[in-house]
Amino acid sequence: MLVIAAAFVFLLALGVPVVFVLGASAVLALVTTTDVPVAIVSQRVFAGLNSFTLMAIPFFVFAGVIMDAGGISRRIVDFASALIGWVVGSLYQVSCVAAAGLAAISGSGSADTAAISAIMQPQLRRRGYDVDFGAALIACAGSIAQVIPPSLTMVILAVVSNVSIGALFVSGVLPGLMCIVMLMLIAYFQARKGGETYRDAEPFTMARLGRTGWAALPAAGMPVLILGGILGGIFTPTEAAAVSGFYGLLVGAFVYRDLKLSALPGLILRTASLSAAVMLIIGTASVFSWLIANANVPRILGDWIASVSSSQVVFLIIANLLFLFVGMFLETIAAILIIVPVLAPIAAQMGVDPLHFSLLVILNCAIGTVTPPYGVSLFVSSSVAGRTVLQVSRRLGWPLAGLFAMLIAVTFIPDLSLFLPRLFGLID
Numbered sequence: 080m081l082v083i084a085a086a087f088v089f090l091l092a093l094g095v096p097v098v099f100v101l102g103a104s105a106v107l108a109l110v111t112t113t114d115v116p117v118a119i120v121s122q123r124v125f126a127g128l129n130s131f132t133l134m135a136i137p138f139f140v141f142a143g144v145i146m147d148a149g150g151i152s153r154r155i156v157d158f159a160s161a162l163i164g165w166v167v168g169s170l171y172q173v174s175c176v177a178a179a180g181l182a183a184i185s186g187s188g189s190a191d192t193a194a195i196s197a198i199m200q201p202q203l204r205r206r207g208y209d210v211d212f213g214a215a216l217i218a219c220a221g222s223i224a225q226v227i228p229p230s231l232t233m234v235i236l237a238v239v240s241n242v243s244i245g246a247l248f249v250s251g252v253l254p255g256l257m258c259i260v261m262l263m264l265i266a267y268f269q270a271r272k273g274g275e276t277y278r279d280a281e282p283f284t285m286a287r288l289g290r291t292g293w294a295a296l297p298a299a300g301m302p303v304l305i306l307g308g309i310l311g312g313i314f315t316p317t318e319a320a321a322v323s324g325f326y327g328l329l330v331g332a333f334v335y336r337d338l339k340l341s342a343l344p345g346l347i348l349r350t351a352s353l354s355a356a357v358m359l360i361i362g363t364a365s366v367f368s369w370l371i372a373n374a375n376v377p378r379i380l381g382d383w384i385a386s387v388s389s390s391q392v393v394f395l396i397i398a399n400l401l402f403l404f405v406g407m408f409l410e411t412i413a414a415i416l417i418i419v420p421v422l423a424p425i426a427a428q429m430g431v432d433p434l435h436f437s438l439l440v441i442l443n444c445a446i447g448t449v450t451p452p453y454g455v456s457l458f459v460s461s462s463v464a465g466r467t468v469l470q471v472s473r474r475l476g477w478p479l480a481g482l483f484a485m486l487i488a489v490t491f492i493p494d495l496s497l498f499l500p501r502l503f504g505l506i507d
Contacts, residue, residue, distance in 0.1 A: 091408065098356075101413060102363040105370055113373075120366055127365025128358060131317060132238050137354040138320030139231055142301065142327040143185040144350050149331025149338040151298045152194040155180040158288075158295040163263075165283040168270025170208055172263055174199045175220045179259045180295070182224035183302035184327075186231045188411075188448050192221030192456045196463035210464055212269060212474040215449075218460035219478040220262050222445040225411065226438075227255035229305050229323070232411055234316070235361065236440060239419045242433050244316035245309040246505040250438050250496045254489050258445075261481040269477065297330045310503055357412060364416030372420060381425040394429045395490050398422055398436075399443060406447020410455070414444060434506060438496040442486050449479060 086104035095103075102120075109115055159176035166172045174195055181191050196217050203213040225232040228248035237244040304326055305319045314322060331338030384394055401422070405414045419440060426436040448456040451472050461471045489495045500506045 098359045098363050101360070101367045101417075105363065105366040108370055123366040123369050124362035127362050127368075130238050132234065132244065133358075133361070135234050135244070135317045135320035136231060136357055137350060138317075138324045139186045139229055139234065140353050140357075141347070141350040142320070142323040143187060143190055144346050144353070145324065145327035145331050145338065146184050146298065146301070147190065147194060148342060148346055149327070149335050151184060151295075151331075151335070152177075152181060152198060154291070154295045154298060154335075155184075156195070156198050158291040160281065161283075161288040161291040164281045166267065168266050168273070169281065170199060170203050170206060171213060171216055171266035171270060174213065174217050175259050175263045175266060178217065178220035178223065179227060179256065180299075182221075182227040182255070183229070184298060185224055186229045188222045188224040188232075188445065189455050189459050191224040192218055192459045193463060195221055196460050200464045209269075209273065209474065211466055211470050214460045214464040214466055214471045215457075215475040216262060216266055216478050218449045218454070218456040218471070218475075219482055220259060221460065222448045222456045222482075223255050223258045225445045225448070226251045226258065226441055228252065229302065229320070230441070231357070232415070232441060232444060234320075235357075235412055236415050236419065236437055237316075239415060240423050240433060240437050240440075242437050243505060245306075246434055246500045247437055247441075248306060248309065248316075249499045249503055249505060250434050251441060253499055254438060254442065254485065254495055257488075257495070258442075258482060258485045261485055262478055265477045265481045297334045300330070301326055310505075360410065360412045361416060364413050368416055368420045371417070376421055380421060381428065384425060389429075391429045391431060392491070394425065395431065395439070398426070399439065399486065399490060402440060402443035403446060403450075406444055407450045408453055409447075410453075411444045411448060414447065415440060432493060432497060432506075434500060435493045435496050439486070439490060442482075442489060446479070446482050446486065449475065449482075 086107045087100060090100040090103060106117065106120060109117060109120065156173065156177045159173045159180060160169075163169070163172045163176050177199070178191055178195050181194055185191050185194070196214070199217060200210065200213065203210055224230065228251055230248070230251065233247045233251065234244060237247050301323055305323050308314045308319050308322065309316055328338075332340060384397060387393065387397075402414070402418060405418055409417070423433070423436065427433065448454050451457065451468065457468060457471065457475070461468045464471065497506065
């Protein structure tokens, strides 16, 4: 176990891509500490990918790529501007609402952050807003795409923790929206202290709201189609992913007509590239997780936690701290595939609802994408804004505090994540 830990930390410190860190450290540990043949590596990689549910990933990626190329981001921002652009700090508010809307389509925190940043940052700069705070706010709002369905992170976590994808999707709706509202409140109070610049808002008109809402309506059909189809028993989550890809193609090409069919081969290649990157991480991480399980790490960690306290509250605090720490240094998928197999059995022993635990994992991962030194959403937002990570990090305090407050609330009020799944009969 020491060999795999040392190799992992050393390679990560060198800046080696996480997929190679996982694979190399696992192979090194296998060769130096066991008599198991190296051929087991390829077997474990394929075993980790041999899941019907994981077929949803390329379809959801394809749907996000298609909708992004089809001009959906701009229409969602226009609708958000008409809906909330009259509030103090209007551009901040629009950024948050648009991030939530795009999250229900893209399923990716980094994609959400990039799309909103590209549209909103020029406007923030032109109207004299605090660009650094705007970048920090957009990074936090974009990260919530992991919490709001349909989320690629949720699909992977559902496979790892053996919970219903549909139930996990529904459990993220309320906490995700609460996170967005929290960020909007923080933006409001920050803007009120900023002077007249932030009070220069566009007037609200029903005509503009109706016009932009009508334009955004086809895009809004995607999350309704996915969740409605799953909850109505019309199709499985994997089938829902395939339907969403086809729906995105129809909307982009024939409704909005911003998507040219000649661009389709390039979009398919982009989908394949993004999906392959995710699958590589899943495959190598499955080898890593298998070695950790064989080293009895879950039992050892469980015994240690039990020796500290048998309290469910203490376990949840330790689990949150561990995920927050790991999320600061690891890519989200890798963090899930390494830590969840270790902590999920302990959570079950402690009487923590699997769905509640899974949503806590998602929230921690979302926060991890905006915390230095390796926050992906933070990097994306800073890059698009043309600011350094350090400059944006200095304005990250209040938005990040808001997400931490929501994490604490969901941790100690399980019904925030379990109410809707119970309401729809997805859990007892």
